[in-house]
Amino acid sequence: MPPDSEQDAAVMKTQIRKSHERGHADHGWLDSHHTFSFADYYDPAHMGFRSLRVINQDRVAPGGGFPTHPHRDMEIFSYVLEGSLAHKDSLGNGRELKPGQIQLMSAGKGVLHSEFNPSRSDPAHFLQIWIQPQARSLVPSYTEWHPDPALEKEPKVLVISPDGRENSAVIHQDAEVYRVRLEDEAQVTHEVKTGRGVWFQLIRGQVTANGQTLNPGDALSTEDAGTLTLTSSGETEGLLFDLG
Structure with a gap:
C-alpha cells in the first residue's frame, strides 16, 4: 500500500449541513429553522439521518405557542435554550421547562399535547427533535431530564x-x-x-x-x-x- 493510502484510509468521512442551508419559516409568533424537511419545507436531500427525523430550532414570541394537536409513533423531545416552555398533554402532564432541561414524549399509539411560551415579556428558544421509534403503537409516555x-x-x-x-x-x-x-x-x-x-x-x-x-x-x-x-x-x- 502506498504510504499516503494509509493516511487517506484513516480520514473520517463527514458531511456538513450549514446553518444558512436550513429551511426557514417565520409565522410572526414563531421563527423556525428546519435542519430536515418539515411542514412546507421539503428538501429530498435532507429527509433525516438514520432514525433522526426532525431538528427544528424554534423561537416563540411571548405568549405564543402550539395549541393542542396530535402525534403518534414518534419520540419527541425539546431542549430548552432560553426562556421557558410550558407543556401539557393528554397523559395528564403539565410542566414548565427551564433552560438546560429536556422533556421527552413518546407519542406511541397516540397523544395530544400543547407547548406554549408562558412569559409575557421574554421569547422562548428551544430545539425540538423527532426520532423514529423502533416499534409502532407503543404505550405513550412522558419523562424529563434535568441537568x-x-x-x-x-x-x-x-x-x-x-x-x-x-x-x-x-x-x-x-x-x-x-x-x-x-x-x-x-x-x-x-x-x-x-x-x-x-x-x-x-x-x-x-x-x-x-x-x-x-x-x-x-x-x-x-x-x-x-x-x-x-x-x-x-x-x-x-x-x-x-x-x-
Missing part, C-alpha cells in the same frame, strides 16, 4: 438513552444523545463505532470538528468508524446523536 449541577462542567453528558443509564431519559430507539459543552479552547472526543452514525448539531460558539469549522446552527454527520474530535473556540454548546 446535575455536579456535572455542569463535564464536556459530554448523556441525556437520552435506550436504557436510562447515568440518569438519562429513556427513548424507544437505539439512540444516545449527549449534551456537549466546552469552555474556550477545550476538546472532547467521541468514538464512532462500526455500523453506527453520529450527528453533531452546534447550538452556540464555534467548534473545529476533525479539521472542519462549525458555526452556530451548523451540523456535522458521519457514518465512518473512528474518533470524532471537537475543539472549541470560545464557550460552545451542542447536541451529539449516536444512532444505530
Whole structure:
C-alpha cells in the first residue's frame, strides 16, 4: 500500500449541513429553522439521518405557542435554550421547562399535547427533535431530564438513552444523545463505532470538528468508524446523536 493510502484510509468521512442551508419559516409568533424537511419545507436531500427525523430550532414570541394537536409513533423531545416552555398533554402532564432541561414524549399509539411560551415579556428558544421509534403503537409516555449541577462542567453528558443509564431519559430507539459543552479552547472526543452514525448539531460558539469549522446552527454527520474530535473556540454548546 502506498504510504499516503494509509493516511487517506484513516480520514473520517463527514458531511456538513450549514446553518444558512436550513429551511426557514417565520409565522410572526414563531421563527423556525428546519435542519430536515418539515411542514412546507421539503428538501429530498435532507429527509433525516438514520432514525433522526426532525431538528427544528424554534423561537416563540411571548405568549405564543402550539395549541393542542396530535402525534403518534414518534419520540419527541425539546431542549430548552432560553426562556421557558410550558407543556401539557393528554397523559395528564403539565410542566414548565427551564433552560438546560429536556422533556421527552413518546407519542406511541397516540397523544395530544400543547407547548406554549408562558412569559409575557421574554421569547422562548428551544430545539425540538423527532426520532423514529423502533416499534409502532407503543404505550405513550412522558419523562424529563434535568441537568446535575455536579456535572455542569463535564464536556459530554448523556441525556437520552435506550436504557436510562447515568440518569438519562429513556427513548424507544437505539439512540444516545449527549449534551456537549466546552469552555474556550477545550476538546472532547467521541468514538464512532462500526455500523453506527453520529450527528453533531452546534447550538452556540464555534467548534473545529476533525479539521472542519462549525458555526452556530451548523451540523456535522458521519457514518465512518473512528474518533470524532471537537475543539472549541470560545464557550460552545451542542447536541451529539449516536444512532444505530
